[in-house]
Amino acid sequence: MVRTARFSEKDFVDATTALVAEGGPAAATMQAIARRVGAPTGSIYHRFESRAAVIGMAWNTAYASFVGTLAPLLREGRPRDAALAILPWSRENGHRARFLLLNEPVTLFEDSPPPAPLRAALETLEDEFDGAFRACVAACGDGTVRDEELARAKFLIFDAPIAILRPHLSRGAAPPSFAERMIAELHAGMPVAVTQDAGMRPSRDAAALSPMIQDR
Numbered sequence: 566m567v568r569t570a571r572f573s574e575k576d577f578v579d580a581t582t583a584l585v586a587e588g589g590p591a592a593a594t595m596q597a598i599a600r601r602v603g604a605p606t607g608s609i610y611h612r613f614e615s616r617a618a619v620i621g622m623a624w625n626t627a628y629a630s631f632v633g634t635l636a637p638l639l640r641e642g643r644p645r646d647a648a649l650a651i652l653p654w655s656r657e658n659g660h661r662a663r664f665l666l667l668n669e670p671v672t673l674f675e676d677s678p679p680p681a682p683l684r685a686a687l688e689t690l691e692d693e694f695d696g697a698f699r700a701c702v703a704a705c706g707d708g709t710v711r712d713e714e715l716a717r718a719k720f721l722i723f724d725a726p727i728a729i730l731r732p733h734l735s736r737g738a739a740p741p742s743f744a745e746r747m748i749a750e751l752h753a754g755m756p757v758a759v760t761q762d763a764g765m766r767p768s769r770d771a772a773a774l775s776p777m778i779q780d781r
């Protein structure tokens with residue numbers, strides 16, 4: 566009779582994500598991960614070759630969820646909606662949000678890098694996200710992707726919303742009610758991209774939002 570495994574790879578990934586979210590990278594030792602799952606330490610090594618491997622899998626899992634939420638909106642040329650989508654994603658993925666948005670890979674993997682297959686998977690996710698940003702800039706402008714507009718898009722859609730969220734995530738608090746308004750106002754005041762013949766005409770999302778901002 567085939568014996569069913571008591572602990573899954575997902576159990577260890579979820580435990581790692583929660584430990585880093587709650588206590589930072591140092592909290593996710595192999596012993597702590599095992600205790601969190603209620604498994605012997607040896608069970609982790611049956612599935613992961615090292616601590617860097619389980620942390621790398623946790624990072625890729627969280628990042629894939631994040632990219633999977635934003636990328637379709639970006640490819641549809643909806644920058645404001647993509648930026649705003651970070652808020653419900655953070656509320657629905659509390660541990661993943663804190664793990665992903667409060668840490669950097671250079672800190673998580675300062676002792677040793679994750680195995681090559683995980684690094685390759687991360688590069689694929691990064692390429693997908695970058696491609697979605699480029700598609701968004703092209704859709705919102707004249708089809709040309711310029712460095713300045715790409716930088717503006719990444720600021721409006723990624724950097725600024727996360728900067729708004731980080732103080733609250735660091736306390737384990739939900740995104741505040743005013744975060745949506747702040748993000749929307751950023752997009753109303755600065756277009757992601759402009760066409761050559763339109764000067765500084767707002768992008769589709771910003772133009773749709775402008776009357777709401779003016780009415781308040």
